[in-house]
Amino acid sequence: MRLHFVNPPLRQDADVRCIVALVELHPRCARQGCSGYQAMGYNNEPVVLQRPWVLPPKAAPLLYKPPPLAELELSPGIVVRIGTSTCEITEALGMGSFGVVWAAKCNKEPCQEVAVKEMICRSSADFQRAEYEIALLKELSAIVPSCPLRIPSYVASDSKPLADGTTRVRLAMSRLPGIPLDTYVAEPPEVENRLRTAVAFARALVEQLAPTMASLSSVAYHRDVNAHNILVDVDAAGIPTHSLVDFGLAVNASTWMDPSPKNPGGKSEWEFLDVGGDCRYWPVSAWRQFEAGCRALSEAPALCAEYQTHLDLQGLGLTVLQVLVAMLPEEGLVLRELRTLQDAWTQYWDDATEFWSALLNTFRHGGDWSVLKQEFVARGVHRIMAQRLKKLHDALNTALSAAAAANLDEEGTSDWPHGSAGLLWALLAMVSYGEERTEPAHWGEVTMRL
Known part of the structure; x- marks a missing residue:
């Protein structure tokens, strides 16, 4: 008889684990008809051998397998x-x-x-x-x-x-250096000459981004140029470096204006794509497109041309104005013409922000866009914005006249900083109120005027 030990314990007494001995019958026992138990002197009782039990080696632990990187x-x-x-x-x-x-x-x-x-x-x-x-x-x-x-x-x-x-x-x-421009101008740093700093800062914004926009315009339109999508990094000497980010609403420059059989109804993209971007930086034509669509816009050739070609120009122009006004000296220290410009900007920005809030609430809460559009049509929102932009345009013209006259001051006693006239003239090319233009403005013209 041979004894075989099996691992699974069948009984357990205190700290001693038991194993069962299985009896393999000897050939002689088999011939005599006795059981293995009887051969061992036990009457039908299982044979239990007790000894301290040593647990088998632990299996290798299951290694944690993290999810694929892309799933995180x-x-x-x-x-x-x-x-x-x-x-x-x-x-x-x-x-x-x-x-x-x-x-x-x-x-x-x-x-x-x-x-x-x-x-x-x-x-x-x-x-x-x-x-x-x-x-x-x-x-x-x-x-x-x-x-x-x-x-x-x-x-x-x-x-x-x-x-x-x-x-x-x-x-x-x-990753480009800097912080959003709207964050920076919300609390501009204290400087000795705020007027000169404001003009220099605004000029740098145009000087640096107009060439970039010119290169971009041959390929695409950004459609969301605003103070939040422009980064500014200011060095220790106060010199700013600007860059443009977030191309999520950009469109192909060729398909934007040219009809294509690939587009719905063979239309140009401007005709069927939703109006995009921060509406506080829209031209009049974008407000009209939002209210009533491309058919109503096509009835006004000047607005139709503006919507197709001027979105990025308007966005940067209004951003530059926002920066200039935010960084100007306090009311009692600012030049009269610039104070008029400040007032015109405040009226424009207040109305634009009111309508922007309505758009934002509708987007965030899943509101009914058709109801909002009907409300805007009833209020004549695009006409209100045209009036506010026209007032801005007039204030820019008045300020330009004063700055240009100051440039003729041979005695050098002018309060207008160097470069003011060029900046204001460039802004007149960028900021539109839906007026008739002999030809669309372009980035080369902006750079030339500056």
Whole structure:
């Protein structure tokens, strides 16, 4: 008889674990018809051998397998793979209507700071918009312009369908230095000569971004130029460096104005795409397009031309005005003509902000856009904004006349800083109130006037 031990314990007494001995019958016992138990001298009782039990070696622990990098939700400390790049998220930079932008460190050589934009696309239109933003940055990154493009450069991207039917798109691009311009001008630093600083700051904004916009306009229209999408980085000497970000609403320059059989009804994109961007920086034509659509807009040739060609010019022009007014001296110290400009700007901005709040509330709370449009038509919103912009235009003309006259002062006693007249003249080209123009304004004209 041989005894075989099996591992699973059948009994347990105190700290001693028991094992059962299974009896393999000897051939002789089998011939005699006795059982294994009887052969061992036990009457049908199981044979139990007791000894301290040594547990078998532990199985190797199951190794934690983290989810694929691309599945992780973005937050500080998370490492994600975007295309062929690995990015470590460091902090949130901002949030827009189409996604969140994060700061991250990229493993590409040399190690660089990047901005990662994550977009959740809930429709094919959302996905096409995200794909175009990626394609545009790729194209612009390959351009070798005559002057530096003050925009992010493409680093990497990927997209993934999610279980809820949406598609997540991630775009990594170079991170540009600075903070949003509207944040900076909300509390401008104290300086010795605020008027001179305001004019120099506003001029720098045009000088730096007009060439970038000129290069961009041959490829695309941004459609969302405003003080929040412009970054400013000010050095120790107070010299600003500006850059333009967020191309999420950009459109192809050729298909924007040219009819295409690929478009719905063979129309140009301006005819059927939703009006986009911050409405506080819209021209009159964008308000009219929002209210009543392209047919009503086509009935006014000047507005129709303005909407097709002037969105980015208007956006930058109103941003420059916003900066200039915000940085001017207090009321008692400002020149009379600039005080008139301040008053005109305040009236414009108050009305624009009221209508912007209505748009924002409708967007955030899923309101009825048709009801809001009917309300805007009933109130004549586009006419109100035309009046406010016309008043701004008149104030700019008055200030330009005073600044130009000061340039003729040979004694050098003028209170107008150097460059004021050129800045105001450039603003008159950029800021439109829907007036008839012999030809559309363009970025070359803006630079020439400056």
